[in-house]
Amino acid sequence: MSSMIVAVVAFLIDALIGDPRSKFHPVVLIGNLISLLERFLRRDTDSPLKKVIKGGILVYAVIITVTFIGFAIEILSLEIPNLAAQIFIQALVLSFMISPRSLAEAGREIYLLLETDHLDYARKRVSWIVGRDTQNLNEAEVTRATVETVSENTVDGIISPLFYFVIGGLPLAIFYRAVNTMDSMLGYKSEKYFFFGRIAARLDDIANYIPARLTGLLFICAAFLLRLDYKNAFAMMKRDAKKHPSPNGGWAEATVAGALNIRLGGMNYYFGEPHFRAYMGEPNESLEAAHILGTIRLMYTATILFLVVVCLIF
Numbered sequence: 001m002s003s004m005i006v007a008v009v010a011f012l013i014d015a016l017i018g019d020p021r022s023k024f025h026p027v028v029l030i031g032n033l034i035s036l037l038e039r040f041l042r043r044d045t046d047s048p049l050k051k052v053i054k055g056g057i058l059v060y061a062v063i064i065t066v067t068f069i070g071f072a073i074e075i076l077s078l079e080i081p082n083l084a085a086q087i088f089i090q091a092l093v094l095s096f097m098i099s100p101r102s103l104a105e106a107g108r109e110i111y112l113l114l115e116t117d118h119l120d121y122a123r124k125r126v127s128w129i130v131g132r133d134t135q136n137l138n139e140a141e142v143t144r145a146t147v148e149t150v151s152e153n154t155v156d157g158i159i160s161p162l163f164y165f166v167i168g169g170l171p172l173a174i175f176y177r178a179v180n181t182m183d184s185m186l187g188y189k190s191e192k193y194f195f196f197g198r199i200a201a202r203l204d205d206i207a208n209y210i211p212a213r214l215t216g217l218l219f220i221c222a223a224f225l226l227r228l229d230y231k232n233a234f235a236m237m238k239r240d241a242k243k244h245p246s247p248n249g250g251w252a253e254a255t256v257a258g259a260l261n262i263r264l265g266g267m268n269y270y271f272g273e274p275h276f277r278a279y280m281g282e283p284n285e286s287l288e289a290a291h292i293l294g295t296i297r298l299m300y301t302a303t304i305l306f307l308v309v310v311c312l313i314f
Contacts, residue, residue, distance in 0.1 A: 002083065002086070002087060003165070003166070003169065004310060004314050005087055005091075006087050006091045006094060006165075007091075007094065007162055007166065007307060007310065008311070009087060009088065010090075010091040010095040010097075011098070011100070011162075011303065011304075011307060013091055013092060013095040014098055014099070014101050015101055018101040018102065018105070019095075019096070019099055019101065019102045026093070026096045026174070026177070027097075027181060030062070030177065031181055031185060033062055033065065033066075034058070034062060034182055034186070035185070037061055038058065038185075038196075041055075041057060041058055044192075048195045051195035051196040052198055052199065054196060055195065055196040055198060055200060056199045058182075058196075058200075059182060059199050059200050062178050063178060066174050066175060066177075067171050067175045067178075070169075070170045070171030070172070070173070070174035070175065071170075071171045073089075073090075074090065074169055074171060077090050093170055093174075094170065094173055097161040097165070097173050097174065097176075097177045098161050100158050100299065100300060100303055102157075103149075103150050103153055103157060103158075104150075104296045104299065106149075106150075107146055107150050107292045107293075108292075108293070108296065110122050110125050110142065110146050110292060111146075111289045111290075113125060114139055114292075115289050119138075119139060119142070122139075122142050123135060126142050126145050126149075129145075129146070129149050130148075131270065132145065132268040132269060132270055133268075133269040133270060133271070133272065136269075139288070139289065140287040141266075141287075143289055143291055144266070146292050146295075147256065147257075147260075147264060147287075147291055147295045148264050150295045150299055151219075151253045151255075151256040151264075151295055151298075151299075152246075152249045152253055154219075154252055154298075154299045154302060155208055155215045155248060155249075155251070156180050158303050159214060159215045159218070159302070159303070160176055160180070160208055160211040161173045161177055163210070163211045163306075164176040164207075166310050166314075179200070179204050179207050180204055180207070182197075182200040183197075183200050183203070183204035185197075185200075186200045186201070187201030205246070205247050209248060211248075212249070212252065213248075213251050215255075215302060216237045216241065216251035216254075216255045218302035218305050218306055219252065219255040219256055219298055219302050220233045220255060220259075221302070221305055222298045222302040222305060223258075223259035223298065225301055225305075226294075226297055226301060228259045228260065228294070228298070229259055229260075232258040232259065232261060233255045233256070234258070235258060236254045236255060236257055236258030236280065236281050236282075237251060237254050237255040239254070240254035240257070240278075240280040240281065241254045241255070241280075243265070243279075243280060244277075244278070245278075250280060253280055254280040254281060256295055257280045257281025258281050259294075260281075260285065260294050260298075261282070262281055262283065262285050262287055262291055263280065263281045263282055263287075264280045264281055265277040265278050265280050
């Protein structure tokens with residue numbers, strides 16, 4: 001039961017305080033470790049096979065390091081005689097692994113910019129959370145980019161780390177965050193990372209497989225509680241989830257699209273090059289800024305549902 005209390009307290013810490021921006025943030029430190037190892041291992045002149053092997057060495061080194069640190073933190077916290085202190089320390093570390101408030105704040109800021117007709121600022125702000133070109137996006141496309149990002153990151157930034165904490169404590173939660181950080185830094189299909197980042201990308205796909213599908217189900221339940229179109233959410237998840245280029249991203253995006261009766265996907269531009277992403281959902285409603293708030297409500301409700309269900313089970 002104490003581990004479930006840790007998860008709830010971690011969520012409350014994030015909701016009240018948020019994610020501090022610091023060079024000592026655990027995820028920043030994990031990123032620094034990845035960058036250090038990349039500089040040591042990656043060479044443009046290496047053969048494809050050698051790049052894959054070296055990328056695998058990086059993944060192994062990062063995982064061993066951060067998982068050991070996770071075990072150390074958990075063991076040291078359990079040495080404290082006060083149960084409340086144990087719970088607080090573990091919850092504080094876990095709160096660094098999740099990011100509901102950061103997602104919500106980013107989404108609300110873009111919503112407010114769109115509502116006050118500051119489209120140029122909204123384009124700039126959304127560029128901080130997506131990889132696509134944003135300088136020419138209209139209001140609907142800014143909204144789409146934000147909804148897609150908040151939906152997909154509900155898996156990466158919330159449900160997955162909580163899921164792994166539930167089944168393996170802090171070591172597994174930190175392990176997952178390291179895997180996801182490696183994917184975000186190395187898992188590109190560019191010439192630079194196509195081979196070197198392959199193992200990092202595949203490991204992230206495997207790690208998110210169950211949480212992504214669980215998140216889709218949570219979004220359906222959240223849509224029911226919020227009196228949104230939960231039947232359409234289920235229908236779009238079944239029909240469109242597998243259309244996403246990622247094996248996991250569509251389970252969140254398609255379900256949210258169905259719940260809000262909007263269509264996601266379409267043409268994106270990366271460094272000026274067009275890339276079409278399959279449509280998910282039906283355009284029963286035109287995309288507008290209010291759908292960002294709907295997505296944030298779905299994200300928070302799905303997170304709370306996950307915590308409630310886990311507490312009931314355990």
